[in-house]
Amino acid sequence: FKAPDFTALLSDRARRMNASAIREILKITQQPDIISFAGGLPAPELFPLEEVRQATNAALDRYGPAALQYSTTEGHPPLREWIGNRAGIPAANVQIVTGSQQGLDLLGKILISEGDTVLVEAPTYLGALQSFQPYGPSYVQMPTDDGGIDLDALEAILRTTPAKLLYAVPNFQNPTGRTLSAERRRRLVELTGQYGVLVIEDDPYGQLRFTGEAAPSLYELGLEYAGDVNANHVIYCSSFSKTLVPGLRDAWVQAAAPIISKLIQAKQGADLHTPTLNQMIVTELLDEVLPRQIERVRKAYGERAALMLGHIEEEFPGGVDFTRPEGGMFLWITLPGQIDSTKMLVRALTRNVAYVPGNPFFALGGGENTLRLSYSNATPEQIERGIKALGETIREALD
């Protein structure tokens, strides 16, 4: 008997898949004494545990067995209605997905043919790269500066490179924490509209602003530009993971009808529907708990960001650049040129502090001297101790 050569039997699509650096590091950071600035994990001590318990009972009381039955692929109607009303669009243009990660995977599946040019920020969210990769995109990196995407560079790219899709995180970008200005957003929507490029706006953090002024979403600007919800070239993704809880895996996509109907077919083949009870639990939390929870989280993350920035200024040696986020969960460190943050992680772990090295956030490689820090899931004491340990590690690497 000869065991099958499983690797040889993998599909060409499977061969393009790779592991998520975040998920891999999360395994290491499970050890209790490690201070983790790695995963973008919401603060569990802030989860509305009691409210979720009550919402679960309320959903079971209200729907009985139907709460545990198969449900429609489109999603729980009251949840779609609520999201549609808030966005000023019909519920028919709202699709519930099992985490916005599934939204990214299904959008990749229905939009990316092998070899299609996909424009991504440099650096960008590595989970999007992981979702898109198996569909064989040809990535083009959009240069970024401290204000996010460089629109002059984007215009120059579009003049010479026909692109299918542009993926962006305009609010409190993962991994840099940067936010795109209203002026750059307007130009991005116009440019992509003119050149016929679809835009995926990934916005799980938009509600978590703790300073500065909010700018309109690319989706809202796309709606103005097109004048019709079914002609909007911007596809909007958001999630309840960072405003409520990530474990219920509830998120949504807002898009023109042809995209929504194809997304439904893709989702039928993926998981039939997002868990019925989870959608009903989230729906029970929308009116009272959600706004309160957003305030709570926004305040806590603002405090933790300010703390982390304060300790970075004290503990990090000169020559280390860092971003100052206006919201969200991340900030981005650029080390002096010759330091490799992947190698340095081994040293940081000996001092019980973890982060995500920057290289995996670059679709075409690079960024060896960068790293992402998340402040959302660390107490004030851990932030102080962890940043101190990281400062020592960087100093050691400089010698």
Ligand SMILES: Cc1ncc(COP(=O)(O)O)c(CN[C@@H](CCCC(=O)O)C(=O)O)c1O
């Ligand atoms: C820009 C962006 N888009 C989608 C997601 C996925 O969020 P969902 O929970 O799937 O709605 C995320 C969540 N990323 C976090 C969480 C990843 C959690 C994990 O891999 O354990 C991170 O970057 O650490 C995101 O930042």
